[in-house]
Amino acid sequence: MTDIKKFKRILADVSKPARYTGGELGEIIKRPQDVSVRLALCFPDIYEVGMSHLGTSILYHAVNSINGISAERCFAPWPDMEQALRENETALFSLETKTALRDFDIVGFSIGYEMCYTNVLCMLELGGIPPLSRDRGDDMPLVIAGGGCAYNPEPLAAFIDLFVIGEGEEALPELIALYQNCANRNDFFAKAALLNGVYIPSLYSVLYNNDGTVKHILPDKNAPRKVLKRIVKNFDKSFFPSKPIVPYINVVHDRVTLELMRGCTRGCRFCQAGFVYRPLRERNTKTLIEQALECIKNTGHEEISLCSLSTGDYSQIGNLTAALSDTFTEKGVSLAVPSLRVDSFKGGYAKRLKDVRSFGLTFAPEAGTQRLRDVINKNITEESILSSAAEAFEAGISSIKLYFMIGLPGETLDDVLGIAKMAEKIRGIFYGIPKERRGAGFKLTLSASCFVPKPHTPFQWEAQDNVDTLKYKQQALKEALRPVKGVKYNWHDAQLSMLEAVFARGDRRLGDVLYNAYRAGCRFDSWKEHFDYIKWQKAFDDCGIDPAFYSARSRSFEETLPWDITDTGVSKKFLWEEKKRADTQAATPDCREGCTGCGLMEAGLCK
Numbered sequence: 001m002t003d004i005k006k007f008k009r010i011l012a013d014v015s016k017p018a019r020y021t022g023g024e025l026g027e028i029i030k031r032p033q034d035v036s037v038r039l040a041l042c043f044p045d046i047y048e049v050g051m052s053h054l055g056t057s058i059l060y061h062a063v064n065s066i067n068g069i070s071a072e073r074c075f076a077p078w079p080d081m082e083q084a085l086r087e088n089e090t091a092l093f094s095l096e097t098k099t100a101l102r103d104f105d106i107v108g109f110s111i112g113y114e115m116c117y118t119n120v121l122c123m124l125e126l127g128g129i130p131p132l133s134r135d136r137g138d139d140m141p142l143v144i145a146g147g148g149c150a151y152n153p154e155p156l157a158a159f160i161d162l163f164v165i166g167e168g169e170e171a172l173p174e175l176i177a178l179y180q181n182c183a184n185r186n187d188f189f190a191k192a193a194l195l196n197g198v199y200i201p202s203l204y205s206v207l208y209n210n211d212g213t214v215k216h217i218l219p220d221k222n223a224p225r226k227v228l229k230r231i232v233k234n235f236d237k238s239f240f241p242s243k244p245i246v247p248y249i250n251v252v253h254d255r256v257t258l259e260l261m262r263g264c265t266r267g268c269r270f271c272q273a274g275f276v277y278r279p280l281r282e283r284n285t286k287t288l289i290e291q292a293l294e295c296i297k298n299t300g301h302e303e304i305s306l307c308s309l310s311t312g313d314y315s316q317i318g319n320l321t322a323a324l325s326d327t328f329t330e331k332g333v334s335l336a337v338p339s340l341r342v343d344s345f346k347g348g349y350a351k352r353l354k355d356v357r358s359f360g361l362t363f364a365p366e367a368g369t370q371r372l373r374d375v376i377n378k379n380i381t382e383e384s385i386l387s388s389a390a391e392a393f394e395a396g397i398s399s400i401k402l403y404f405m406i407g408l409p410g411e412t413l414d415d416v417l418g419i420a421k422m423a424e425k426i427r428g429i430f431y432g433i434p435k436e437r438r439g440a441g442f443k444l445t446l447s448a449s450c451f452v453p454k455p456h457t458p459f460q461w462e463a464q465d466n467v468d469t470l471k472y473k474q475q476a477l478k479e480a481l482r483p484v485k486g487v488k489y490n491w492h493d494a495q496l497s498m499l500e501a502v503f504a505r506g507d508r509r510l511g512d513v514l515y516n517a518y519r520a521g522c523r524f525d526s527w528k529e530h531f532d533y534i535k536w537q538k539a540f541d542d543c544g545i546d547p548a549f550y551s552a553r554s555r556s557f558e559e560t561l562p563w564d565i566t567d568t569g570v571s572k573k574f575l576w577e578e579k580k581r582a583d584t585q586a587a588t589p590d591c592r593e594g595c596t597g598c599g600l601m602e603a604g605l606c607k
Contacts, residue, residue, distance in 0.1 A: 004092075004323075007098060010084045013283070018248040019047035020081065022073070022095030026245035026299070028061070029096050030070040037176055039063055039071045040104040040127075040141070044111060044119035050075045051245070052253035054307060055147065055168070056110050061241035061278055062169050064228035069176055072096040072104075076119040077126065079523060079530070092126035101127025101436060102141065106179065108172070109145040109160075114503035115496065115526040120145075121159060121210040121518040133161050134201065136186050144175070150199075150565035151229075151276050152455040155503050157201035158511035162189070165566050166197045166229030167262075169239050193223045197230030199566065206508055206562075212549060214507060214560040226567040231605055235262055242294040244551055246301075254337065255303035256295040258288050260320070264309040265591045268366070268583050269377045270408065272454035273309055275575075276568045278598070279606040285316045296333060296572055304328065305336040337361070361392050364403040367411075368418025374585040375410045377578070382422065389426045390433070398439030400426070406473045406491070407451040407465035409582065414475045419446065420480035423487050442486040450497035454504050455563040455572065457580035464501045467546070470494035495533045496525070501551035507562035511551075512543045569606070571599030 011017035041060055043050030050056060050073075063071035072094035077085065085092060091100035101107055107129065121131045129143065130136050136143070145156065146164035153163040164171050174195060184190035191200050203223040207215040220224055232238045238416055240259070247254065263280035264273070292304055304324065308314060324335055367373045373380065389400060404419050423444055430442045451469050453462045465473075476489045480491050503510060516539040524530040540547050546558050555561065557576050564572075574597060581588060588596055600606035 006088055006090055010081075010088055010090060013084050014081045016047075016076065016249060018546050019075065019078070019352055020075055020093075020095065021248070022098075024245045024248055026179070026243050027070075027096060028064045030064070031556055034068065035070045036068045036246060037070075037106065037180055038099070038104045039069065039176065040074050040099075040101055040107045041071050042074045042101070042107060042109045042120075042123055044076050044109060044116040044123060045524075046078055047075045048249070048251040051247050051251045051466070053110060053112070054257050054259060055112075057241050059108075059110070059168055059172060059419055060245075061243070062239045063172060063176070065239070066176075067234070068172075070096075071114050072099065072125065073115060074101060074127070074315045076116075076123055076524070082122065082126060082523070084189060091128040092123060102129050104141045104381065105140045106176065107143050109143075109147075109232075111145050111147040111149040111156075114149055114155075114500050115528060117503060117514055118518045118522045119155060120156070121515065122523055122568060124159070131159055131518075133159060136161070138607040139362045142179065142185070142188070146172075147232055148273065150278070151197055151272070151568065152504065153187060153201065153566070154206075154508050154519045154562040155506040155510040155514060157508045158515070160201065163199040163201070164197055164230065165199055165227050167230075167232050168230070171195070171197050171230045190221070193221075199227040201508075204565065216560065216565075217562075217565050227565060228567045229569065229605075231278070231279075232281070238286055240291055242291060243298045244295060246299050253305060254301070255305050256292060256299060256301045257305045257397050258292055259283065260288065260306055260308040260311060260314045260317075262308070265313070265380070266310060267377050267578070267588050268535075268554050269375075269458040269578055270311075270366070270405065270451060272457050274457075275570050275598075276456050276571060277309065278568070279600055282315060285323065288320060289327065292324065293327070296328070296331075303334045335337055354411060361397055361399075362401040362403070363388065366403065366405050367408060367415060368404065368420075368422055369415045371585060372408060372411060372415040372418075374587060375582050376408055377582070377588055379576075379587055379590070381437070382425075385422065386425060386429060390404070390429050393430050393433050393438045396439045398430070398441055399443040399445075401447065402426075404446065404448045406448045406452045407470050409451075409459055409462045411451075411465075411473075413473070413476060416477050417480050419448065419477055420484065423481060423484050427486060443488070444486055445488045445490065446481070447490045448474065450494055452497055452501045452504055455561070456549070456568050456575070458582060459573045460505070460561065460575065461557070461579060463554040464551045465499065467494045467498050468551050470497065493528065493531065496531055498547065498551050499525070499533075499536060502547045503550075505550050505562070509543075509545065513545055516542055567603070569598075569600045569603035571602075574598045 041056055043053060043056050058436045060071050063069055074094050093100050116235055129140055133604050142161050144161045144162045146168045149167055151164045178191055179188055189200050193200050193203055203220045205218045209215045261282040263278045266274060267282050268274050366376060366378050370382060406416060423446060426444060455458045471494050478489055481487050517536055520535045
């Protein structure tokens, strides 16, 4: 445990010390004599971001509900805290008991974004744990990881002992129980490899072709050839934290979060989450209302957020918003709704939302022209987009956010400029409504991210636009939007998006690049003020690796992909067929209208 005098001295020199103190309402601390296995749940970003992550909250409370097992939290220290820890020769510690990471039995990371990878290495080393798996023996904690990035675990293969592929609520307790009954690491690895959803990099060898592509991924001993993801099949009965921790400081999502459903049936061809989180599973409206009441009672939060990949697709969304309105409006509790499908926004939905919230609405058209929306299988029309905006304005909502992507496969400059034309039409709709029937102050926020080809999607084989092309398109859109008053335009850093693509589709050889970049001082790469592209360039040069090999290169169907070792249940053949349908702008219907044959049924993951 960290020396209390040293702890106070450290906190006196850093910004926002409440990031590291713990002690919040809802925190769980178990007596050492009651615990046989201690787990550190690590999130590779700052407290404000990690405390907004529902997955970490679910795992924290699920593990702590088991007798004899404890879970404690640790977040990435801001650079001033990292410096203070190093200067005071103090290891990174947990919030609950101020225990150094090296003194836990298991250290687990939830990793949802590739540009957090350097933070993972930093947290390990600061915690007194060698970053490289090969340097850790039986006296060191087991280092595990899960989350969206685990679907391609290879760039982190040198650093993580074990990956959980898929949903962790049931898999993590199984792993902990197995850990309790194994004599050593090798014994544990041999048995853990037989569990569904477990990938252990050290049990696999990778061979490469002369052109640098992967030739074979060879499992050792009894390790499976492919690791099928884990899912929670009875989602309505799955674990939900009814007493979430209440932070002392403002966090990104300072509210109660209700997870309506998991999975998505739409099949947008760029969307990794839409494919890897299949099949669709919903919670009952009654269950959600009960969860909301319990959480509000236990936390005192004044806002409820509806969480899912496509909230408007929840089958009982009308009944749910009506019930939440009836239950919470008079209690001063508002309702936040994330990005919506425009074609699910109808039937007085806007009016109901206005009753329980005073914010704007967010839609994700993704592309500025119908042709490109057909390419990506975003089965919505411009008429739907404009009519949804009109309904929102008629309900008194004057602030709208629209999400787009730049650099999508098959995109032309006309597609990019189509975003500006859509913005102009939406502005015209707002001012075409009589003043007495619309809100005041038109505000349209356009956010344009750069397309990143992701594993386990139909676009996993596509090349990403190079950085210069992305920057050219961003500037062209900026100029086209200049005459449209009331519009705010945000865009993503093209260089950062290129690196995201590199690590999204990378293999084990990137481990050296990652380690070099970390040693050069790369941290918090997703934060604009800390991202240093020059250091990354040097790391690639020093390793003799061209990042364009991973980002700007298209693949053939025959190529072995680094992430072929993980199996989402959606077949590679189906994804390739979807890619070919994109080439002809052919739509694939929502699978609720009839099975599209994606492979989940054959994998036993869908009824």
